Amino acid sequence: MRTAYSVETVRNAERELMARLPEGALMQRAAAGLAAACADLLGGGSGAGRVSAVGRVYGSKVVVLAGSGANGGDALYAGARLAARGARVWAVPLAADRTHEGGLAALLGAGGRVADDPFEVLAVADLVLDGITGIGGRGGLRPDAVPVARAARGGRGVIVAVDLPSGVEADSGEVAGEALRADATVTFGAYKPGLLIDPAREYAGALRLVDIGLGPYLPSVPELEALQHEDVARLLPAPTGESDKYRRGVVGIVAGSARYPGAAVLAVAGALRGGAGAVRYVGPGGDAVIAHYPETLVHEGPPSKAGRVQAWAVGPGLGDGPGVADALASDVPVLVDADGLRLLDPATVRARTAPTLLTPHAGEAAALLGVDRAEVESGRLAAVRELAARYGATVLLKGSTTLVASPDQGVPVRVNPTGTPWLATAGSGDVLSGLAGSLLASGLDPRDAASAAAYLHGLAGRLASHGAPVTAHEVAEAVRGAWRDVVGVRAGA
Known part of the structure; x- marks a missing residue:
């Protein structure tokens, strides 16, 4: 499981460790x-949107965009290490009177130089270290940094963000102004929420976490968590x-x-693949549902007269x-989606004795x-909370x-890492609703049911699309393969 912590939490942990x-x-x-991460990218390592064609550190051209404070210091010291390995390294101080003195001295001592013309060196750079702003940055890039950031992005070099892409907000994932889009982000000690949540996530590129020893000083409960295969496998019934x-x-x-009879068919399709033992359909689409899935139990309604459900x-x-x-x-858990959300009364939901999703x-x-x-x-993070x-109620924000x-503020928000933009297609959400509802009926609590359903749904979208357009029906068909992939079971086993 990936966990993310707020800026304040990370800084408190850093202070304890530094002492x-x-x-x-x-x-x-x-x-x-x-x-080390930069050397891997310069050596042709994978994981970034643009990989350096140099194939080595020695002789490569590196530009360090150094803002004030510790973030600029991290970048300058890293640049010094690359210079010691034979890279040609230029520093571009963006706060000349507040440049980290020790980092700049180390860079110059290792053979690096301060660039006379930032735009000239950015045009030929193989790799650019973005150390403009750190995790405390707010409101996008400062105006004087924007031309340099644009030149960096317009060049050929791989852009590596130091801890967080400059211009994005670490705690919220918001991008309130102009930001520098990275090909890779190397973050220290712990992930920050903005690295996992859009729109900031789109600026981070490939992520690499460097362990600097913060683990014992971080609280046991993070602000954010992202499930992985083994976590979801433990949840599935x-x-x-x-x-x-x-x-x-x-x-x-x-x-x-x-x-919209198709919505009934697609919701049932998701439900049949979600682990529950039976699906009971209520509504006017019974004929269409039976035509596609004769195993469904169909009733005209109302729900209270249709028979017991979990x-x-x-x-x-x-x-x-x-x-x-x-x-x-x-008196059972209820998932509410789409048209059911219209005119939903908060007081009615809060008064329920059973959970609501x-x-x-x-x-x-x-x-x-x-x-x-x-x-x-x-x-998005503020909205879902x-x-x-x-x-x-538990809320899954698609x-x-x-x-x-969770409605409990002491519980971490979960972010799903498996989705694909190809899931933005008609009916995809209907499949997700049925899938999550089935997991609810099988006994999972709303937070786990929503998290596992989103994970399987996203993975199914990837399996079904293979980078091409996909339909909601194809996503539903691919859920079985996603389930097998998560639990480690081969087809036919």
Whole structure:
């Protein structure tokens, strides 16, 4: 599992560790890891969007964009190490009166130079170290840094961000002004939330974490966490010899309408692949559902009359159809998506005794919060936390980075790392709703069900698309392969 910590938490950990180390030792650890990562990229190592064609450190051309403070110091010391290995290194101080003196002296002592013309050296650089601003930066790049950043991006060199791309905000993932897009980011001690959340994540490129010894000084509960295969594998339900379809859980699907019968089919498709023992469909799309999936239990409704379920998933393609209020009045977990989110009353959700999971996209989240969509998209972390707190529900905020927040503020927000832009296709969210609802019915709590569903859904999208357009039905078909991949089971085993 990847974990991310806030700037304040990281700085507190650094202070505790520095008090136990010789002066400057922590910066040297960071610089050594940064230089090693740069050497790998200069040597043709993979992992960045643009890989240096030099194939070696010796003779390569490196430019260090050095801002003030420790971030610029890390970059300068790393540049000194590369210069000692034969690279031609130029420093471009962007705060001349506040350049890290020790770092600059080390660079000059190793044979590096201060660039007379920043734009001239950036045009020929094989690698550019972005040490303009550190993790405390706010509001984008300063105006005087913008021309240099643009020249760096317009050159041929691989851009390596030092700890965090300059211009992005570490705690929120927001990009409030101009920022320097990196091909790779080398971060120290711990991931920062902005490295995992869009829009900032798109600026970070390939990520590399350098261990500088902060582990014992970081709290056990992070601000953010990203599940990996082994984490999801532990969550996924598996039948035993004593299982039957009812013990495995029954999920109820309230979806579809005369106008959108496909939503019912796709939600059921996701539910059938989510681990529950049976799927009970309620709504006007019964004929279409049975035509595609005859194993589904179909009822005209209302949900309260359809039979016992362990969880409901309501809303996809429902239009103005009934069923949402009836499901919310039940004593089982309820997932609410799409049309079910319209006119949702926070008081009704908060009054429920059973858990609720809301799965909006940015536009739906904006409507629930009463703000513009752009505000949600630029501040996804703040939006998902506010929704969870306001509705007293677990919230899965769909998008380029899917976030899952618990109503308990002491619980880390989860970010899903598996998605692909090809999942931005009609019906994809319906499949996700059915999948998450099925995991709810199988016994997972809303946070785990949402996280595991987002992970499988994203992985299924990648497997189905292979870099090409994909349909929601193909995503549903690929969930089985994603499940096998996560739990390490080969097809046919």
